[in-house]
Amino acid sequence: MTLPKSFEDYTLQLMGAERFTRLCQALDTPSPVSIRFNPFKTTNEERQSMTFPGHDGERIKQTDKVSWCNEGHYLESRPVFTLDPLLHAGAYYVQEASSMFIDHVIREYVTEPVKMLDLCAAPGGKTTAVRAALPEGSLLFCNEPVKFRANILSENMQKFGHPEVIVTNNYPKDYARSGLRFDVILADVPCSGEGMFRKDEDAVRLWSPQNVEKCRDLQREIIETIWPCLNAGGILIYSTCTYNAKEDEENIAWIAANLGADVLKVPVEDGWNITGPLVGNNPVCRFLPGYTMGEGLFMAVLRKRGEQEEAKENKVREARQRKKEKGKQDHQQPTTAYQQWLKEPVNFHWVADRLVAMPQQWDAYYLQATKYLHILHAGITIGTAKGKDLVPDESLALSTALSTEAFPRWEADYHEALQYLHREAVALPAEMPKGYVLVTYQGHPLGFVKNLGSRANNLYPKEWKIKIAL
Numbered sequence: 001m002t003l004p005k006s007f008e009d010y011t012l013q014l015m016g017a018e019r020f021t022r023l024c025q026a027l028d029t030p031s032p033v034s035i036r037f038n039p040f041k042t043t044n045e046e047r048q049s050m051t052f053p054g055h056d057g058e059r060i061k062q063t064d065k066v067s068w069c070n071e072g073h074y075l076e077s078r079p080v081f082t083l084d085p086l087l088h089a090g091a092y093y094v095q096e097a098s099s100m101f102i103d104h105v106i107r108e109y110v111t112e113p114v115k116m117l118d119l120c121a122a123p124g125g126k127t128t129a130v131r132a133a134l135p136e137g138s139l140l141f142c143n144e145p146v147k148f149r150a151n152i153l154s155e156n157m158q159k160f161g162h163p164e165v166i167v168t169n170n171y172p173k174d175y176a177r178s179g180l181r182f183d184v185i186l187a188d189v190p191c192s193g194e195g196m197f198r199k200d201e202d203a204v205r206l207w208s209p210q211n212v213e214k215c216r217d218l219q220r221e222i223i224e225t226i227w228p229c230l231n232a233g234g235i236l237i238y239s240t241c242t243y244n245a246k247e248d249e250e251n252i253a254w255i256a257a258n259l260g261a262d263v264l265k266v267p268v269e270d271g272w273n274i275t276g277p278l279v280g281n282n283p284v285c286r287f288l289p290g291y292t293m294g295e296g297l298f299m300a301v302l303r304k305r306g307e308q309e310e311a312k313e314n315k316v317r318e319a320r321q322r323k324k325e326k327g328k329q330d331h332q333q334p335t336t337a338y339q340q341w342l343k344e345p346v347n348f349h350w351v352a353d354r355l356v357a358m359p360q361q362w363d364a365y366y367l368q369a370t371k372y373l374h375i376l377h378a379g380i381t382i383g384t385a386k387g388k389d390l391v392p393d394e395s396l397a398l399s400t401a402l403s404t405e406a407f408p409r410w411e412a413d414y415h416e417a418l419q420y421l422h423r424e425a426v427a428l429p430a431e432m433p434k435g436y437v438l439v440t441y442q443g444h445p446l447g448f449v450k451n452l453g454s455r456a457n458n459l460y461p462k463e464w465k466i467k468i469a470l
Contacts, residue, residue: 001198010209011023014245015243022291026198026289029198031198031199032074032293033075034072034073034074034075034094035093036092036129037072037091037092038092038160039071040160042092050091054080055080062074062075067269068101068104069097069100069104072103082466082468083418085418089398089441095128096294096295097294098287098297102130102186103133106133106184108267109301113135114134114182114184115365116134116141117141117186117226118143119186119188121142121143124153124156127140137164141182143169145169147169150167151463153376154167154377162399163346163359164359168369168374170373172226178371178373179368182231184234185229187222187236189215189238190222191240191241192207192212192242193206194241194242199295219247232307236255237301238252238301243286250279252302253280261303263284264283266283273292274286275287283300284298285300338355340403340406341392341406342380347360353385354382354383355390380396380399391450391459397438397446398445402445407437408433408437408438409440412439417439420446420447423462423465427456436450436451436459437450
């Protein structure tokens, strides 16, 4: 790989000859392929036996586990993921292994239910890992300011299926104005992308020292803007996919000194081959190709300083706001039938012609968020009103909150599942009852069809359909 000369000069000086040589050698090798299973949708038995579609009908097998993430696994080669119905069902997520380290960090520092914000979340790899690692009873906001990327994030979070999630399309300043406060914030900030050189030729082409400086300044602006949204004593997880110290160690030192935070050490095992700081002595984690099986990643954990009284005041303020919002809730509850579609009690809200369900304990936060934030997805979208009918939504089909008895099911084989995901017509058995039918593959829901008897209308979202020729 041909690297920019100024990048080589700077990185050699930063890392030293041995690390730099091993990095360059690794960049000339193929990227490892890895996936992370969805623990809410797969069993241990499924995870152990799952293979993946390759070219010409071959099946790709798993090899080693990712050391720092229990659900992470490497694959022997890259499958044709698009042609795997289980990917579309949310049974697993394709994610490079270094980024899965967020699972370890969350489990280390978050041991009780929290409100968390993933600020720069698209496409959703770290977000789904975070949601899997958070204690049950936690609420996760995930945000992406760029619209088309936010739509991808929303799709991936719906496929993941956890109901205690709110997806937004906003800038940090919108959150700062919202009054929402969080116990944990993940800021996987936009960066110069040096850690993606092996996977992304554009990252190499667009790299420049000037861009590094611009990224550093933007990163500081983002953190400074969102800082008031973090409760005193709360955790900031700062992450980049780049190597230079300006966007990494220097920014951590700047946050600690200027915003008031303590840098926390993340316990790791020696065999993981994670590199520590290259500048200063703050306990940070670096993943370097040539040492770890994955791409380049930097991560650090900081605890916001502040009096506990400040945190208590925030909680009192939030409690008042929740009580206020609770009194404003839409009491026009739908019929009992819709509640029976779900495993747990929820509160329902009409958003235009869509019926949205939120877990009851988070309903007031959702209502507060609707005032200030552009919400793309929240909780479970139950369905869309069409005349006197409510057409069940894809979000409902993929949600882990869906009751197994809610709809009749049709188990598709591999080719039928691909036809469905391609939005082609599917043929149901003659004995299948009329009405809405849940399409499943290997027991995993894919979406709905409406059985009219003579035919079945495919309700899979147009914007999600498989575009690759079958």
